[in-house]
Amino acid sequence: MTTAPAYAGRTTGAILSRIESWLDARGKGAWIAAMILGFVLFWPVGLAFLAYMIWSKRMFSGRNSMTQFNTRRMTPTRFRSSGNQAFDAYKTDMLRRLEDEQEAFETFMQRLREAKDKAEFDQFMEERAKTSRSDGAAEA
Incomplete structure (x- = not known):
């Protein structure tokens, strides 16, 4: 068999x-x-x-990526207490201020991008208007 x-x-x-x-x-x-x-x-x-x-x-x-490893390893330390109340209060306040600054910076960057886009669009419309005016003058 x-x-x-x-x-x-x-x-x-x-x-x-x-x-x-x-x-x-x-x-x-x-x-x-x-x-x-x-x-x-x-x-x-x-x-x-x-x-x-x-x-x-x-x-x-x-799964073995070092960035994922570092992210998983470092994230819990942000919320863990050090045992020193003064330091924990300072850390909490500093993290809140950094988050506020980051949000303000992102808002600023968004406004800057919008202003740049508007300027580029206005320039395009101005060039288009010049082109149509020169085409109209050439036909007459």
Whole structure:
């Protein structure tokens, strides 16, 4: 009596899907190791791994991103008490002032963009009016 392998009867897509989920569970390092192993064994396999990692955006984003790590690690310290009431009051006041300044700056930038857009539009309309006046004078 012979025993069939565990993957017998499965489609190639199911096998590839299972490999993909296995690599995803182990993180970006597993993807990179599989790619390197693919290059060592047979370079088109490694190239296929690289292309798939870039195409699926596994190479440039993911759970292991340092920015996500730093964000998750640093965010709770903003709200945690230091134990010193004077410092906590100062920190709360400073954070509120910084948020107010940021909001005022964003409002200023919005007004500046609107003024620039209006100036560009007015210049366009003025040039258009000059063009239509010169066309009207040329026809007469």
